[in-house]
Amino acid sequence: MRRFALMLSCGVAVCAWKQASALPAPGPRQPVNPQAAWLAYSPVDARQVFPSGTPIPNTVLRLGDSTLESTAADELHRGFEDMLHRVLRLDTGATQAERDHNLIVVGTTREVAAWRPSLREGKQLAPEGFRLRRIVSGRDSLLMIEGADERGALYGAFALLRMIAEEQSLAHLEVVEAPSAPVRWTNEWDNPDGSIERGYAGRSIFFGNDDVRQDLARVREYARLLASVGINGCTINNVNADPDLLRPEKLREIARIAAEFRPYGVRLSLSIAMNSPQVIGGLKTFDPLAPEVAAWWRAKADEIYRAIPDFGGVIIKADSEGQPGPSQYGRTPAEAANVVARALKPHGGIVLYRGFVYNHHLDWRDSKADRARAGYDNFHSLDGKFDDNVIVQIKNGPIDFQVREPVSPLFAGLHKTNEAIELQITQEYTGQQRHLVFLVPMWKTALDTDMHVPGARPSLVRDIVTGRTFARPSGGFVGVANVGLDDYWLGHPLAMANLYGFGRLAWSPSLSAAAISDEWARLTFGNDTEVRRVVEALMLNSWHIYEEYTGPLGVGTLTDIIGVHYGPGIESAERNGWGQWIRADHSGIGMDRTIATGTGYIGQYPPGLAAEYETLKACPDDLLLFMHHVPYTYRLHSGKTVIQYIYDTHYAGATAAAAQVAAWETLAGKVPDRTYFEVLRRLNYQAGHAPVWRDAVVNWFHQMSGIADDQGRVGNHPNRIEAEAMHLAGYAPVAVTPWETASGGKAAMCGQAACSASTVFTRPDGWYDVAVQYFDLLDGVSHFTLEINGSPVDTWAADDTLPSDKLNGHTSTRHTTAGVALDRGDRIRIVGVPGGKEPAPLDYLEITRAFAVTAREAVKK
Numbered sequence: 001m002r003r004f005a006l007m008l009s010c011g012v013a014v015c016a017w018k019q020a021s022a023l024p025a026p027g028p029r030q031p032v033n034p035q036a037a038w039l040a041y042s043p044v045d046a047r048q049v050f051p052s053g054t055p056i057p058n059t060v061l062r063l064g065d066s067t068l069e070s071t072a073a074d075e076l077h078r079g080f081e082d083m084l085h086r087v088l089r090l091d092t093g094a095t096q097a098e099r100d101h102n103l104i105v106v107g108t109t110r111e112v113a114a115w116r117p118s119l120r121e122g123k124q125l126a127p128e129g130f131r132l133r134r135i136v137s138g139r140d141s142l143l144m145i146e147g148a149d150e151r152g153a154l155y156g157a158f159a160l161l162r163m164i165a166e167e168q169s170l171a172h173l174e175v176v177e178a179p180s181a182p183v184r185w186t187n188e189w190d191n192p193d194g195s196i197e198r199g200y201a202g203r204s205i206f207f208g209n210d211d212v213r214q215d216l217a218r219v220r221e222y223a224r225l226l227a228s229v230g231i232n233g234c235t236i237n238n239v240n241a242d243p244d245l246l247r248p249e250k251l252r253e254i255a256r257i258a259a260e261f262r263p264y265g266v267r268l269s270l271s272i273a274m275n276s277p278q279v280i281g282g283l284k285t286f287d288p289l290a291p292e293v294a295a296w297w298r299a300k301a302d303e304i305y306r307a308i309p310d311f312g313g314v315i316i317k318a319d320s321e322g323q324p325g326p327s328q329y330g331r332t333p334a335e336a337a338n339v340v341a342r343a344l345k346p347h348g349g350i351v352l353y354r355g356f357v358y359n360h361h362l363d364w365r366d367s368k369a370d371r372a373r374a375g376y377d378n379f380h381s382l383d384g385k386f387d388d389n390v391i392v393q394i395k396n397g398p399i400d401f402q403v404r405e406p407v408s409p410l411f412a413g414l415h416k417t418n419e420a421i422e423l424q425i426t427q428e429y430t431g432q433q434r435h436l437v438f439l440v441p442m443w444k445t446a447l448d449t450d451m452h453v454p455g456a457r458p459s460l461v462r463d464i465v466t467g468r469t470f471a472r473p474s475g476g477f478v479g480v481a482n483v484g485l486d487d488y489w490l491g492h493p494l495a496m497a498n499l500y501g502f503g504r505l506a507w508s509p510s511l512s513a514a515a516i517s518d519e520w521a522r523l524t525f526g527n528d529t530e531v532r533r534v535v536e537a538l539m540l541n542s543w544h545i546y547e548e549y550t551g552p553l554g555v556g557t558l559t560d561i562i563g564v565h566y567g568p569g570i571e572s573a574e575r576n577g578w579g580q581w582i583r584a585d586h587s588g589i590g591m592d593r594t595i596a597t598g599t600g601y602i603g604q605y606p607p608g609l610a611a612e613y614e615t616l617k618a619c620p621d622d623l624l625l626f627m628h629h630v631p632y633t634y635r636l637h638s639g640k641t642v643i644q645y646i647y648d649t650h651y652a653g654a655t656a657a658a659a660q661v662a663a664w665e666t667l668a669g670k671v672p673d674r675t676y677f678e679v680l681r682r683l684n685y686q687a688g689h690a691p692v693w694r695d696a697v698v699n700w701f702h703q704m705s706g707i708a709d710d711q712g713r714v715g716n717h718p719n720r721i722e723a724e725a726m727h728l729a730g731y732a733p734v735a736v737t738p739w740e741t742a743s744g745g746k747a748a749m750c751g752q753a754a755c756s757a758s759t760v761f762t763r764p765d766g767w768y769d770v771a772v773q774y775f776d777l778l779d780g781v782s783h784f785t786l787e788i789n790g791s792p793v794d795t796w797a798a799d800d801t802l803p804s805d806k807l808n809g810h811t812s813t814r815h816t817t818a819g820v821a822l823d824r825g826d827r828i829r830i831v832g833v834p835g836g837k838e839p840a841p842l843d844y845l846e847i848t849r850a851f852a853v854t855a856r857e858a859v860k861k
Ligand code: GCW
Pocket: 189, 197, 198, 238, 239, 240, 317, 321, 356, 400
């Protein structure tokens, strides 16, 4: 007799049965348009926002007639209607409004003073800032949104709406805010063909078929989201720039995008290629010091501003990863930046010149070679040589958006140059929006680092980039967002917290990660305490969890660095010119970047910080392997050896990743259904991919070090049955590269129309979860069936779009059939049917006591 009563099936591919059974009861918050993201404007408890004695306004009075103030008034209208069910009257004429005494008033400082001189405030607002006040005078109850300028008025409206969404009381309102820095931009790495470099959420919202898209509705919605968190600029094309976009006919099209941005105060910017004067201008040279080149840039700037009068400026990636640059003519980055900056200057445009200039043909045999040094080495000597409308855009770390890096020493190396910090919202090295990683805590670590600049203590990175530390006129924040046409903009619905958090930090970098995640959770999911508690715990732990099962102790993400930067690929970092070496051998690991014996990189930091990194005693554990080469037996401050730390964190991280699923499941019915399932699907996937990471890393280090795990876990899988050890019909064993990305280094591929792998169950009778680890290649869709004694109990398709067409750590994934009744002697069979180029590849089966059963036993104990 077979007992399949509890059969629940869930994994990457099919969750159908489970979904049907677990459909949440329809709640009041459904359905929600996912594109609204944190501007969901869900209904709120009006009594919290407008306690008794504080009337809800009836009218929004717009004092000025600028586009931005119109947008502000429309947004207030929308927000009040959705959140408070109050349809505001829109008014522009001061006299008419006098009839109503219960108003929201939107205007600039100048307009407010002209409307009611008594409301003039002594203290001037900083540019783009705002003041929110509630004023009760006579019969009037006024909610004043006063902007320093039109942008400030719009930002003030969004801030007021945020307070309402968070159910804050407006009874006593007195808020003054201003952005931390003038530059708060996103970069989008979109290509004219509609693809997005390192984009994980569909095609471009801007381009397609080598042109600007006809339908730009998503662009306007995006601008709205950006403005709602104070982002005021957006670079719409890849920093690996296509010079063609500067052609007149393209600029005319790009102007359509700028028109969508304009109502939200988002200035359009373009990435430009330094060789444009040659490639599209027909000049013989692009030498920045050649007069004809300067003239070409001047004419081009004039042309751009004719098409886009509020154009923000340009980003330049040059002499980096194959991009043309001034080095070709023996010129410096400053000379290149300045020739463009001088062309933009009369129009008020700026140049963001990327500090990401390095040689990717380094000699790995040279123990003094060090990519991390490049930013400082290339730019430090140019301090003071950049024009005032140039900003050097510096990635937070000296390498490249790894799961953990120290801050770039260049932040402290430029005192007479404007700086911006470049943060990566798109999760290139941090799980590509398939893994949950809330990046704000990571960014905070960088922004709150004290650089110990002599004579400027403290000198936090956030104060340097906002221009405070060195009294610079400009600077700020750039976030590489790479949103796409995906309904959730970034793929993973929870990844939008990173875009939100970037904007909030750019506005106010002293906000805490916890405060930002609370705001975002409230705005996205409402004010329910339980929902917020679960969501915020997930968010705030996620970076740590991801770091635990990927790259430890500052060594780098340990991903395939010469490929797609996604799954594990440990040795890919070594023995090539890219300089992301981890320098792991049989006795130890880590880059020696010390002044005393290493590459000298640490000497690029101011002495106070260098002293901390230079000695093993003072160096923080989480940056140890970035700064030092140590034996595996080296003891961390915690007392644990490096190798045991690697083992322990990887087991802990994978376990914690799996626990995220159960945490999220408590929200069924409490968040919108679609979002619930989109997140659940990804968390399930992550729970199956984290063990791929864990096993790859622990096995690799076990083999390299020869040191056993003191808990005996590494290489010991009592519940695992390797495909190659099963009875195979049609399947043939294959070696997987790199070996650590398949269990036992091997998998099985099917070379005919259908194949099977079977085994006899030899453990005690009971309820089990059966996990099938397989490879889901980009091309092709295989189908799998799990059979017990010839009866199918589950079937699924390998139809995910993982980023590789090979068997490796990118494509290894898992499908779990939960709650299967198994008796000793049962025959378990997996049938694989290849589809397209995908040969139904299998890695192993893992059969564990059913989760529900083990949970019950745990309770009994
Ligand atoms: O990390 C690397 C990315 C490239 C990117 C480059 C950069 C746009 O892998 O895809 O190119 O950084 O930041 O310029």
